[in-house]
Amino acid sequence: MEGPKYLKIADDLAEEIRTGALGPGELVPSETALMERYGVSSGTVRRAMAELRTRGTIETRHGAGSFVRSALLEGSVPLSPDLLNQLREKHGLTREGFKRAMQSAELSITEADSGEYALTYRIPLS
Structure with missing residues (x-):
């Protein structure tokens, strides 16, 4: 129906x-x-x-x-220093290297079947 x-x-x-x-x-x-x-x-x-x-x-x-309406929602949410340090350390980047890499990073948030969310990222290193 x-x-x-x-x-x-x-x-x-x-x-x-x-x-x-x-x-x-x-x-x-x-x-x-x-x-x-x-x-x-x-x-x-x-x-x-x-x-x-x-x-x-x-x-x-x-x-x-x-x-x-515009398809763009803009804003920012502070990320914890722990999360940023985890990302930096996971990929072996210095603080300065991480800062440069993040300028062209693509970030998105995805939802798992469990209902939890994850930050998904693509960070070009060149």
Whole structure:
């Protein structure tokens, strides 16, 4: 059985955003356009848009429409000196060498099946 129509619309729009068909800052199709595309009522479209706002995918500006939010979240979280020392020692880097290497490091956080998280990194050494 198919789920609620508003979730289908929200998921379709989220996929368009994920694939780049709708990019950051772009105007999301109007309520009228979505009603026509999916053959649904304005209430269904409004629920879909509310779902996307809840997910943080779009933002609505009164009188202007709904726009794709930037896909970039920025911020920083302090890392413990112990963790940094473990990384440095694991790879035999001096403090200065580690500092230089970290300038071009690629970091990501992954979730294991157990629900725990791990810092994944790629640090070019050249």
